[in-house]
Amino acid sequence: MTQSSAPIAIGIDVGGTQTRVAAIDPNGLVRARCQRPTAELSDADRLVGWLADAAATIERETAVNPGAVPPAGIAVPGTLDSNRRTVVRSLNLPFLQGLPLADMLAKRFGRKPALLTDADAATWGEYNARRPRPGRFVHLRLGTGVACGAVIDGHVQRLDVDRRDHLDLLVADTGQSALPCPCGRRGCLETIASGPAIELAARQLIGTTNLNGIQAAWEQGHRPVTQLLEHVADALAIVLARLASHFGTRVLYLGGGVAERLPCLLELMASRLRHTGSQKPEGTPTPEPAILGDDAGVVGAGLWGMLAANGPSLPAGSDP
Ligand SMILES: [Zn+2]
Known part of the structure; x- marks a missing residue:
C-alpha cells in the first residue's frame, strides 16, 4: 500500500x-x-x-x-x-x-x-485552527450528544477509552431528581444541554423544537424559555467550572450545533461563571465560542x- x-x-x-x-x-x-x-x-x-x-x-x-x-x-x-x-x-x-x-x-x-x-x-480541529495554539485547550461540544476533549501541551488527552458511560466530569446534576441518561448514569449534562434535551423541554413550553426559534423566544423575553435556558446555563456553568479546575485552565471553548444556534447560552453562562468565579483565587472560568462550526470534526x-x-x-x- x-x-x-x-x-x-x-x-x-x-x-x-x-x-x-x-x-x-x-x-x-x-x-x-x-x-x-x-x-x-x-x-x-x-x-x-x-x-x-x-x-x-x-x-x-x-x-x-x-x-x-x-x-x-x-x-x-x-x-x-x-x-x-x-x-x-x-x-x-x-x-x-x-x-x-x-x-x-x-x-x-x-x-x-x-x-x-x-x-x-472536533477538539483537534479547533485547537489547530487557533493562533497561537493554547497550551491548555479544553473543548466542550453540545450537539446531538455532549462530549468534551482536551489538548494539553499539544497532546490530545484520551478521555473516552473503553468507557460505556459519560465521564464524571460531565455529570451536572447529582440531586434526587436528576434525569436518567441513556448511558446508564443520572444527571449527565447530556440530559440537560444536548440538542434533543433542550428541544424536548422547549416543545412542552412553546411547541417548537427549532433551536433558532428557541433563541428568538429568549430574545423576545419569553419567560418560560428564559427559565429553561437559565437552567441549561446553570448546568453548563457547573461542568465548565469543573473542567477548568481539572485541566488547570481558565478559558474553555464551547462548540457544537447547540452552542452555535443558541448564542444566548454563552452569555447566560458567562454571567453565572463570573458570579461564582469571582470568589475563587484562580479567577473566573471564561467560555469562548468555537470557530470551525460544523467543519470541526x-x-x-x-x-x-x-x-x-x-x-x-x-x-x-x-x-x-
Ligand atoms: Zn450519561
Whole structure:
C-alpha cells in the first residue's frame, strides 16, 4: 500500500445527523467536500460503501495523483477501545457498536484510516485552527450528544477509552431528581444541554423544537424559555467550572450545533461563571465560542489522519 505524500488528507465525520467527507490540506482548510444524512447510511455496509465512494470522488476533484493514497481519519460519536480499532459504545448511532470500523474501511479504502472519537476530532480541529495554539485547550461540544476533549501541551488527552458511560466530569446534576441518561448514569449534562434535551423541554413550553426559534423566544423575553435556558446555563456553568479546575485552565471553548444556534447560552453562562468565579483565587472560568462550526470534526479527523500517516508517531499524550 502506498502512503501518499499528497498535500491532502481525507477527513470523515460520522455525525449523529450528517456524515461528512472532505479533503483537508495541512493548514486545516477544506478543499472539497460531500455530505449525506447519517440516517440514510444506518448500517455498516452502506456506511462503509458510501464513505469509500465519497472519498474516491473527492480525490478525483482535488486531482490526487492516480496511485497516490492520501491518509485518512474517521471520527465517530461514541467511545473506542484502547487500540482505536473498534467502537465500544455509541449512544446516538448504536449500529456502530462493536464494529471494527478501521479494519472494515481499510478493506474498501486501500488504506487504514486513523479512528478517533468525534469529540477528539472536533477538539483537534479547533485547537489547530487557533493562533497561537493554547497550551491548555479544553473543548466542550453540545450537539446531538455532549462530549468534551482536551489538548494539553499539544497532546490530545484520551478521555473516552473503553468507557460505556459519560465521564464524571460531565455529570451536572447529582440531586434526587436528576434525569436518567441513556448511558446508564443520572444527571449527565447530556440530559440537560444536548440538542434533543433542550428541544424536548422547549416543545412542552412553546411547541417548537427549532433551536433558532428557541433563541428568538429568549430574545423576545419569553419567560418560560428564559427559565429553561437559565437552567441549561446553570448546568453548563457547573461542568465548565469543573473542567477548568481539572485541566488547570481558565478559558474553555464551547462548540457544537447547540452552542452555535443558541448564542444566548454563552452569555447566560458567562454571567453565572463570573458570579461564582469571582470568589475563587484562580479567577473566573471564561467560555469562548468555537470557530470551525460544523467543519470541526471533519477538519480534525483529516489533520489527525495526516499526522498518524506522516508523523513518526502520534503526539505522546494522544495515547497515554
Ligand atoms: Zn450519561
